[in-house]
Amino acid sequence: MGKKRLLSSLIGVAMLAAMGNSAFAAEAPLHLNVNGTKLADQKPVIIDQSILVPIRTISQLPGFHVDWDNKSKTVSVTNGSTQDVLKLTVGKTKAVLGASTVTVSVPPRNIGSSVYVPLRFIAESLNAYAAWDAESRTAVVYPFPASEEYKSEDLAASRQAVLGLPKISLKDHLGFTPDVRTTTYYFPQNQSQKFFIQEGEYIRYFEVENGAAWQRWEGQAGAKKAGERDAVPNLVPAVKGEWGKRPAYSGAYVYFMHEWMAGEVRYGLLDETGEGTELGSKEGVFDQVIIFPIDGEKGMELR
Incomplete structure (x- = not known):
């Protein structure tokens, strides 16, 4: 959990810096990168220093599944790798993660014809990584690898x-x-x-x-x-x-x-x-490259 809190703090600081010049923030477009793919047709928004994205953005994360209950205005997000389920309701600051109730600072909301959800909150709750790059004004999200x-x-x-x-x-x-x-x-x-x-x-x-x-x-x-x-x-x-x-x-x-x-x-x-x-x-190797052992190499250097 310490790593997640650190990521949350770093992202929050970056977003505060990005919002420092309100005129620039209003004019410069925001971008979205999901699992390495730039989504030109899906734009994030910043509300109360939090990044919100269209609900369909989350469904494009590999292994993630999204359900929408129109009657209760509740979105359920499942990480297929961990089977963790997060439920958020439009306009509500209380969310449900598994059997626990958690607080979300910026709840989901309707913007235009789409439902927008808090990117960082979902990522940190469901073992994904979210980051904000101030220079390119890009929100990045992807699931952490299932194995190391x-x-x-x-x-x-x-x-x-x-x-x-x-x-x-x-x-x-x-x-x-x-x-x-x-x-x-x-x-x-x-x-x-x-x-x-x-x-x-x-x-x-x-x-x-x-x-x-x-x-x-x-x-x-x-x-x-x-x-x-x-x-x-x-x-x-x-x-x-x-x-x-x-x-x-x-x-x-x-x-x-x-x-x-x-x-x-x-x-x-x-x-x-x-x-x-x-x-x-x-x-006979067509789709994905195969990596072979190289004789004489030493153990890996993690740097």
Whole structure:
């Protein structure tokens, strides 16, 4: 519970800062990111320093189920992983979580033709993560992983689980390369909590935090000029466009190249000079990349 109270305090402080300039708050749009997907058609609102979202937003969380009782104006939210049920009623400050009665500071309400519910309260009650990014004015919500396999000391298992986490990006992508049929994943050697995804000329960098993979940087490959250092040592020679903070890692990588149209995964090592060595491959892999153990790697570093 201490972690949840800390998250609640941090989110509350961020929202207070965001509301400091009332003129800006009235003009700048709010955004919503649910499980890594930006929902352009669903806009949150801020009421009494709390974020409220349309009820259908909650139903888009994986494993969550929402029921609406029109007669009593009560919404029931179930986390399918934990089977916890939260019931809130429009206009009422008392909610029911399991067999307990709890207080909600900002109750559900009708706005236009939709019922809006308190995002943070629902998330913290039902084992989900909610955050507010003041810079992009984005509310983010996703369920915590059902297991902690993404923290496993087994590097292959941890990496596989990490790639299945929600991928959160608070900025727009620089672009997409047409007709790309290969996705390549790069992990720093001996690590699983940081990784790159490359598709065509675009490469994106993620770090695992709070049960999700948060995008920290993105670059568009460019031509390297004589005498220039690599944009990302041993991995990205040069970029002609980028956002975020460039990763500082400069060691060796392991890679998993998924040619998903052909149904093949090839994997290997990139040494400290960027020289690649293929270690193996597997055919018949179409939908999701398979992560293989790499001989010689140490236990995972959780950092």
